[in-house]
Structures are given as structure tokens and as C-alpha cells.
Amino acid sequence: MVVISQQIREFRKSSSWIRKMFEAGIELKRKYGVNKVCDFSLGNPDLMPPDEFQYFLEEESKKTGPFLHGYMPNAGYVETREAVAESLRKEIGVDFTRDDVVMTCGAAGAMNVVLKSILNPGESVVILSPYFVEYKFYVLNHNGKIVVSETDERFLPDIADLESRIDGNTRAVIVNTPNNPTGRAYDEAILKQVGELLREKSKKYGKPIFLISDEPYRKIVFSDSKYFAPVKFYENTVIVTSFSKDLSIPGERIGYIAVNPVMENKEELIDACIFCNRILGFINAPALMQRVIRNVIEFSVDVEVYEKRRNLLFESLKDMGYDIVKPEGTFYMFPRSPIDDDVEFSKVLREELVLVTPGVGFGRAGYFRISFCVDEKVIEKSLERFERAIRKIR
Numbered sequence: 001m002v003v004i005s006q007q008i009r010e011f012r013k014s015s016s017w018i019r020k021m022f023e024a025g026i027e028l029k030r031k032y033g034v035n036k037v038c039d040f041s042l043g044n045p046d047l048m049p050p051d052e053f054q055y056f057l058e059e060e061s062k063k064t065g066p067f068l069h070g071y072m073p074n075a076g077y078v079e080t081r082e083a084v085a086e087s088l089r090k091e092i093g094v095d096f097t098r099d100d101v102v103m104t105c106g107a108a109g110a111m112n113v114v115l116k117s118i119l120n121p122g123e124s125v126v127i128l129s130p131y132f133v134e135y136k137f138y139v140l141n142h143n144g145k146i147v148v149s150e151t152d153e154r155f156l157p158d159i160a161d162l163e164s165r166i167d168g169n170t171r172a173v174i175v176n177t178p179n180n181p182t183g184r185a186y187d188e189a190i191l192k193q194v195g196e197l198l199r200e201k202s203k204k205y206g207k208p209i210f211l212i213s214d215e216p217y218r219k220i221v222f223s224d225s226k227y228f229a230p231v232k233f234y235e236n237t238v239i240v241t242s243f244s245k246d247l248s249i250p251g252e253r254i255g256y257i258a259v260n261p262v263m264e265n266k267e268e269l270i271d272a273c274i275f276c277n278r279i280l281g282f283i284n285a286p287a288l289m290q291r292v293i294r295n296v297i298e299f300s301v302d303v304e305v306y307e308k309r310r311n312l313l314f315e316s317l318k319d320m321g322y323d324i325v326k327p328e329g330t331f332y333m334f335p336r337s338p339i340d341d342d343v344e345f346s347k348v349l350r351e352e353l354v355l356v357t358p359g360v361g362f363g364r365a366g367y368f369r370i371s372f373c374v375d376e377k378v379i380e381k382s383l384e385r386f387e388r389a390i391r392k393i394r
């Protein structure tokens with residue numbers, strides 16, 4: 001007897017290989033022992049949250065009083081939204097106020113709220129391949145249509161391709177910099193071009209085409225690179241982000257939406273987001289977390305640790321003959337598979353007890369993702385295995 005909807009059955013089928021990979025990993029660990037397996041498949045940050053987070057978590061949890069754990073305005077606490085706006089003013093240099101900010105259940109919650117707020121049935125959202133796989137489901141959640149634009153071989157937006165994907169039916173383009181799965185951070189020149197293109201297309205079609213900037217890795221940028229904020233280059237930009245990665249607290253589900261203060265009719269969009277936060281059942285972002293993060297908004301995990309891992313992995317794999325675009329941030333890298341079939345190469349690595357994610361799952365076959373939120377010792381242990389794997393097929 002079928003008990004679930006046709007749509008969810010389809011969703012589950014199309015993401016079933018991810019589950020298969022996950023299950024294969026569990027099986028491998030059961031058979032050989034957790035310490036024998038080098039698992040680079042998960043994006044779950046392994047660094048401890050900053051000490052300041054622990055301190056304020058304890059302080060805030062000691063407090064008592066009426067309504068401390070009660071409902072609040074759906075946008076979140078005024079003081080938290082003020083702290084977010086202030087941090088954005090300092091960090092990005094754009095004049096956000098607390099009224100431009102809506103607190104959410106992580107970046108995923110924020111993305112769903114924005115898509116719910118803007119999409120008419122059948123309107124399209126352009127995503128850039130390789131992409132964070134959940135985007136597809138989020139867009140379909142709100143009856144939108146996915147259109148994929150391929151990035152170039154350096155994983156930067158291909159402006160000509162992007163232009164060809166935008167038409168009168170386009171409602172939004174999603175960008176993610178620094179990027180999961182490639183680790184690329186977009187430079188100023190490319191963001192300028194994206195902004196100009198969307199401005200021109202919005203004018204042509206007589207409606208705003210939104211740029212949704214998904215930024216959970218904004219603070220995880222390495223010392224040899226620089227972060228440029230998409231919101232500075234295009235007026236119809238909406239930021240969706242979280243503290244999941246920079247504070248290492250993804251399980252706490254805390255993030256926010258920030259609407260570009262210069263956007264025309266921004267009040268209507270912000271009101272819609274507040275309403276959708278409510279009707280999607282999030283109601284508001286977790287109260288305790290909102291009280292904690294407003295005190296630690298300036299802090300982040302030690303990005304140098306990720307940078308050291310990036311250096312070790314990148315230099316070592318390159319020396320072995322892997323073809324990789326150097327990641328500038330995040331804790332991911334996306335090497336080319338030495339054989340065309342990335343699923344097959346992932347199996348070769350699995351025989352070496354190394355778990356990675358095939359690129360096909362991110363919409364770019366022929367590559368694979370390494371997530372290096374694992375201890376350095378795991379990376380060191382994995383190196384001779386990566387070397388054996390590439391030798392096997394050469």
C-alpha cells in the first residue's frame with residue numbers, strides 16, 4: 001500500500017544514491033571499524049564552537065523569567081536582529097537595519113522562506129552547477145521549476161550561459177560563494193557581471209529577478225583569498241545564511257534572511273518572509289539560540305585549521321596527479337575524477353576505505369567532492385590510499 005505522495009516518492013528516488021553512499025559508509029565502518037575508514041563524505045563541521053559560544057550558552061541558560069522561552073514576533077528578537085544588522089554593516093559595509101533582517105531556522109529554513117515568499121507556480125529558479133543538491137527540492141517544495149546553468153571549468157558563473165537560461169519566466173538566481181562543493185569564492189569582476197546581467201534582465205521583463213545569495217561559508221575564506229559580497233553588486237539581492245558552519249553549530253538551526261536595504265518595495269518582501277516563517281511552521285528561530293548568538297556574532301571557528309587541511313590535501317593530491325581547482329574557502333574540494341565515471345572512481349576509493357561523494361550528485365559528473373571537516377590524522381592516513389587509487393586506474 002502506498003502511503004506517501006507521488007512527489008515525495010520521486011524526490012526520494014532522485015536522491016537515493018546519496019542514501020546508498022551513506023549506507024555503504026556505515027557498512028564499511030561496521031565491517032572494518034570506524035578508525036580504518038577515512039570518511040570525507042559529510043559536511044558536518046568537526047571543530048569545536050568558539051569558547052565564547054559555550055560561555056554565553058551557559059549564561060543565557062541560567063536566566064529565568066516569564067516569556068524567556070515564549071513565542072515572539074515571527075521575525076525574531078529585536079536585539080538579535082539589531083546585532084545581525086550591525087555585524088553586516090561592519091563586515092560587508094552595506095547599511096542594513098534590523099528591519100531588513102528575519103531570523104530563521106538555519107540557511108535551509110531561510111531559503112525555503114524566501115522561495116515560498118517569491119515563487120508563483122511554474123516560475124523558474126536558476127541554479128549554478130555544480131550545486132548544493134537540496135536546492136532542487138527546496139524550489140520544488142514551492143512549485144517552482146529548476147533551470148541549471150553550467151559554471152566554467154574554474155567553477156565561476158559562465159555569463160553567456162547564465163544569460164541564455166534567463167527568460168520572462170525566471171524569478172530568481174541562486175549563488176553560493178564560497179561554494180559547496182567547489183570551495184570557490186567569486187571575485188568582484190564576476191559578481192559585477194552577474195549584477196549587470198540581472199539588472200538588464202529585470203528591466204527587460206519589467207519585474208525584479210532576485211539574486212538569492214546563500215552564504216553559510218562567508219566567514220570560512222582562506223588567507224590567500226578575499227570574500228566579495230554579492231549584495232554589493234545588485235540591488236535585488238536577498239541574503240540567506242546561518243551560523244551553522246562558522247560557529248560549528250548546524251544542529252542548533254539558527255540563521256537569518258537579510259534583504260538588501262536599497263531594494264525597491266523591500267517592506268513587502270520582508271513582511272512576506274515573516275509571514276512565511278510562520279506558515280511554513282518554523283514560527284520563529286529558536287529563542288535560546290537567538291539570545292546566545294547576538295553575543296558571539298563577531299566570533300568564528302579557527303579558519304586556519306581548515307586552511308592547513310586544504311593546503312595539505314591540495315598539495316598532496318596535486319603531486320599525485322589529481323586535477324583540482326584550489327579551494328579559496330569552505331571545507332570542500334572538488335577534484336576531477338581521473339576516469340570519466342565519477343561513481344566508478346568513488347568505488348575505487350571505497351575499496352581503499354576512503355569515502356567521497358561523486359560529482360554527479362552535485363550536477364557535475366566527472367568530479368568528486370572531498371569534505372575535509374575531519375581530523376588532520378585522517379587526512380594523513382588517506383594520502384597513500386588516494387595515491388594507490390589513482391595508480392590503479394592509470
Ligand SMILES: Cc1ncc(COP(=O)(O)O)c(C=O)c1O
Pocket residue numbers: 043105106107108109132176180214216241242243244250254255
Ligand atoms: C550551500 C549550502 N547551503 C545551505 C546549507 C544549509 O545550511 P543550514 O544547516 O544552516 O541550514 C548548507 C549545508 O550544508 C550548504 O552547504
